[in-house]
Amino acid sequence: MTDHELIEGIKNRDRIALQYLVTTYQRKVIKTAFYFLGNMEDAEDLSQEVFIGIIDSVALFRKKSSLSTWIYRITVNQSLNFLKKRQRRGVFSRIESLFYSDHGDNRLTPREPSVNENPFEENELRGILQQAVRSLPENQQIAFVLYKYDDHSYKEIAEIMELTLSSVESLIHRAKINLQKRLISDFSEYKKL
């Protein structure tokens, strides 16, 4: 099915077209959402809303980019909105915890290492990296995730983000510098403990 046939089928709510849309794009949508959210269940739940968003707004698709680029754009925007909502809920639950029982210190603290052992477990390292990525400015975060996790080329990222190629290169370069600083600071703090 070509992009044009698929778009017309979605507009007409044709069940075969909708099935084709989901089976073709669901893996890409879920994995991209997972790279932003860090949780597969959340990514699968979010993907349902992404496909609803695609179906509801297909009439607004102007075909300036390819259908897959447009779908990636919707996925990235919905993922970031989800993270912002989760952050706001986190603020409320932290305020709540001030008034209710103390849940204790939830920060990850590394174990005492033995001679040749890593001080952090893999999940802890994943959490540290995810927090560092989420601390980046939004555009740097998007560019870095699409580049490092989703293996998009600079050109594809430029199409998804509607930026020039040089802007994308600059974003990724700055993202790496900022990540470097943040990770060094996180790992150096451990050494001081």
Next chain:
Amino acid sequence: MDCKEFRDNMFAFQDDALSPERKQAIFNHLDSCNECAVIFREFQLALATVDSDKAAEPNPFASTRILQHIESHLEKRSRFMVMTKHPWIIRPVVVALSLAIGVFIGINRTHRTPATGIQQVSESPVIQSLKTEFFITDFIDEDKSFTIYQ
């Protein structure tokens, strides 16, 4: 190469984006600086989690759940569209309901017409006996005036 220079080039070194001379300088620094060696090791291990995240796959039944969610969404939308597609049924019903609600509220309010005046003190047995004793027909609390609802 000092620690600052090394730490500024960790990502480039990891991505193999340095000249052979700079790479050698970094190897030399890692051999001589234990702190940088530990930090670089953690940095590499953290970046290695990207590869394990890339390998994660969604639930094989995810597409079934997505399609069910889409079906339920389209069903809700079509029910909404039926209502907006038949205004010649919906509008008169809405107008009639609004009138009925307005009449009901109006009737309710007329039963609560305000009457200002002086509230009569309720007659307790003590007051009744005082009235009898002093031939008083009624007590009126002149200090207070209330709006009472009949």
